[in-house]
Amino acid sequence: MVLPLPEETLLEMYWTMLLSRRLDERAWVLHRQGKIAFHISAIGHEAAQIGAAYAIRRGYDWVAPYYRDLTLMLALGYTPREFMLSLMGKKGDPCSGGRQMPNHWSLKRANVISHSSPVATQTSHAAGIGLAIKLRGEDKVVLTTVGEGSTSQGEWYEGVNWAAVHKLPVVFIIANNLYAISVRQEQQMAVANAADKALGLGLPGVSVDGMDFLAVYEVMKEAVERARNGGGPTVVEAKVYRITPHSSDDDDRSYRSREEVEQFKRRDPLLIARQKLERAGILTAQRVEELEQRAKETVEDAVRFGESAPYPSPEEAAFPVYAEDARYA
Amino acid sequence: MVLPLPEETLLEMYWTMLLSRRLDERAWVLHRQGKIAFHISAIGHEAAQIGAAYAIRRGYDWVAPYYRDLTLMLALGYTPREFMLSLMGKKGDPCSGGRQMPNHWSLKRANVISHSSPVATQTSHAAGIGLAIKLRGEDKVVLTTVGEGSTSQGEWYEGVNWAAVHKLPVVFIIANNLYAISVRQEQQMAVANAADKALGLGLPGVSVDGMDFLAVYEVMKEAVERARNGGGPTVVEAKVYRITPHSSDDDDRSYRSREEVEQFKRRDPLLIARQKLERAGILTAQRVEELEQRAKETVEDAVRFGESAPYPSPEEAAFPVYAEDARYA
């Protein structure tokens, strides 16, 4: 097996996926404990996100993510402590100062733009960033993500069309987990692969096994390089599965069978990554144990940090409506 | 040459195209004379429209048209006199009672729904009508049209997607005349044919020479039959050319060369139809003369009728805002 990245990098990728998983699981527990109001999970999506994250120049390229992108955000430098601030609506939440629901990302220092809840609105923002990059003659790339359900929005279509027409340096990822809450892919679109939508827009579209972080990395690398070199945008569909319910508000038993969920759990992206890395001789059971221990400590530290952080004061809610009263403007 | 339709029908199609052309030319003259405020032309689109009109069961199937569809409307029974009422904003305009600009069709007796100016909004209406037809188990078909520029709207994408997902009996025509006012196809989309958009939506897409009424008829016939027999929707792109400026408000010299226009005029759909029918022995120079004479008289009669018709009274503008005060509700 020829490794596409240095060992150290591969371990870092594994670590980030693991950390994401443990933070995510902890969020579910916090929700059950009544300590947080809401969580929307990345479990099952980690490989697709880490593969994408490592294909771009993090901190240099720009990112317009969606709510499932916890792993991607961690790879971009969002810290577990920060995640807990966001989850708990505490002061210092770097995404929104507690204004938005958790998992509504924004991280200016890492070129991650703020996104909202209405799905796919970030798609045209990504195109606009790509346009600005192109107009300025820079070599940055924009990465943007949505779920497969969200590609039904005219929002998505129009944004991708702009990028295709103007050959903008944007990679449009579709995290296809088969469901939009309860609505299955077949009720959402008449194409077999969400990536097929690219055919109608005149840009390349690739589908990839999103449970395999290296497969995603390879496909993404190609798309990112093409974008960086003036070759224009690409649609990349990562076939994943949402192993948890849609969010902490959802109960998925009404719309999908337990068997289906179990079947996909056997393709857990974390497991696949571990097996690959073990087979390549990079990871050992002992090393995994160490990483698990470190993850546990990191998560504990983050939770403690979050719990002891203060809430924003009520009056902070009055600002900043306009850039004039913004701290950073 | 095997004729796909009875001679009589072919002559009727030619007559309708001719009548449309002469009415349309007259509208331009009326505009220059300051007798009407606005005109938006079908010249160059006649063959595509007549081919489509004769592929459906007129008066039985449903139609959601766009503003260039004068020929289609005439084929559906909209009369020259009615057209003049619409053009002049006179009382009795069957489309809107003078409320809408000319060429904003509606003709309830012919199952033509009312459309507006914002482009592509009728696309999802067509899908909704298709849904209702399917839910009721009827065998009607819906025909809807837009220009190629309008397919850039999320409106268009979403409507077609619905029809594809639910296999609705709708035919989506794209009249591709290369321009959306001044914006050329290449600035609008990255695909070579507008029909290629169907690939991304999972339904058949066909491009056809829209200057040849029989070619359009054949392609449309197939699409309509598929729709009627439960085979689902089709996108049909008719490659046409708008021989006039976009509308009476436009001046096309800033964005396209006179040579280009002249070149396309050589493929005038009326000319092609005449040649085909002459070659098939259906039409003679003399017959054309007669038809021209009849068209002239019909147009004159319509203009006289329109000019002598009264305007709506000002107070009519107060109604009907709600169905309760509608005459027909």
Added chain:
Amino acid sequence: MPEITLIEAIRQAMDEELARDERVVIIGEDVGKRGGVFRATQGLYEKYGPQRVIDSPLAELSIVGVGIGAALYGMRPICEIQFADFIYPAFNQIVNEAAKMCYRSNGEWTVPMVIRAPYGGGIGGGLYHSQSVEAFFAHVPGLKVVIPSNPADAKGLLKSAVRDPNPVLFFEPKKGYRLIRGEVPEGDYTVPLGKAKISRQGADLTVVSYGMTHYYALKAAQVVAAEGIETEIIDLRTLLPFDKETLLQSVKKTGKVLIVHEDNLTGGYGAEIAAFLAEHAFTDLDAPIRRLAGPDVPAVPFSHPMQDWFMPNAEKIATAIRELAAF
């Protein structure tokens, strides 16, 4: 009469309308097997099947656009927008199409449809699961806008909406879905659109409200009643067209008006009520027309202290009542 929740009343209305009229269909995201994210359509898919309760693609524009098309053909669609915050992609279809269809076709084509959407904050939903959007639509001739404040009205108003020949926006105070309970007549009845209800009689001042803030206003009225302030509470129920007569009569009696809503103040729905009264009840007024509304920030923040800061509640209303009564 059985006591049920607001959302049960809404579900009952849809259930009965689906049974009554086969032209009625429900279209929306997750309305099928999932029964809606708030369970408003729970059980309806099982009862009426996928031909009547239709899971749409995730695309509001076409939920409404397809609904309009179906309505033109003779169906009576009830379109669900999962949260009012997500109605804007359909704005063009609602404002340029549904609202103008009857007028622009000189009455030839009409759009009998209902668009249901849960609105309002106080449920930890943050900026995009808390919005109040009624002001945008109550400005548009051709639309009707309805907001119920209690189960009995909700059922009767929703039935009227379904049977109305016009496009009706039906906004439901989601915080009240399970919180607000009340007796609801069994079986078929309607509550007419366009008629306000005086839900409390009083001579000192008039509070005009609807939906969730009406619920708080009633509580506030109880509190200040103990202090001797007699509040008349008007539940508008229909925001467009609104019941001018009831407003004018109440103001003639009390001379003072407080308008309460949760949407932000500037250009909010309350502005129209205030403007109407400032013109047509001017000589009856003994005090400035007061509006108590959400603050002029983009929407309700997520974090609790900030959310509480935003939300109107019984206490804030009571304070405003006391101030106005003392004018």
Added chain:
Amino acid sequence: MPEITLIEAIRQAMDEELARDERVVIIGEDVGKRGGVFRATQGLYEKYGPQRVIDSPLAELSIVGVGIGAALYGMRPICEIQFADFIYPAFNQIVNEAAKMCYRSNGEWTVPMVIRAPYGGGIGGGLYHSQSVEAFFAHVPGLKVVIPSNPADAKGLLKSAVRDPNPVLFFEPKKGYRLIRGEVPEGDYTVPLGKAKISRQGADLTVVSYGMTHYYALKAAQVVAAEGIETEIIDLRTLLPFDKETLLQSVKKTGKVLIVHEDNLTGGYGAEIAAFLAEHAFTDLDAPIRRLAGPDVPAVPFSHPMQDWFMPNAEKIATAIRELAAF
């Protein structure tokens, strides 16, 4: 100072801003070779090239969405919506995205952009080329809304809008594009956002307006002046945020207010002004607050008699002034 038309002033502002700041780009339908359907961008494509003056696909949602993205990256886009009537497909992007970006990111991300659109009727445009849409946006915190009434203001306000760090909606009275002429200072100057202008002094009553109806109001004021009625005319210029101080001072002086706009009455922009004054200038008011607005029908009809029935004009305003003065 040279006299130029409203549209020339707008073009001049864009030309000078494009020259001043290379971050400024124009995005819209037919803004390139065609120079815009009203010729607002005529010559700019030739002067600044396709990198600065960009013909978009026919899709308003993404005109604004792409503009937002470019603004986030540091550009200063001027997005043109060909007619205000076509702005609704972009409603979600404007209201949920541009307006809320600064707030939702706690000030980390801002959207410095201008959205220009011609609005208003009287030009034979029918239902969909005549709409006034300001009320929808003047309700949304995070946006600024500007409507100029004359060339000098238009140039200075548009420059302020381009330099403003927020999303600014700039609605242009299209009927006045060539009709309204005026002296315009050459070269660079700005007119501040948020400041109204008293365009005529008078003690008998205050007329509040903006854009095209302000133009008519000035004409009406001349007519009634001959009859001895002295009207104070306020040109709001910025509708959000609006200039409360100027309004309050004028009403203190005159005691009577007439608000005029072309958009339909119910829930129109005038409601906010009326409501604001009914609360904050109550004791200064000697008469009901009067609104003269377009009728509550879906939009301006095409046919001339019906269009004229719809449109406010100097005569209708003069009549309303006389009535109010006589109160």
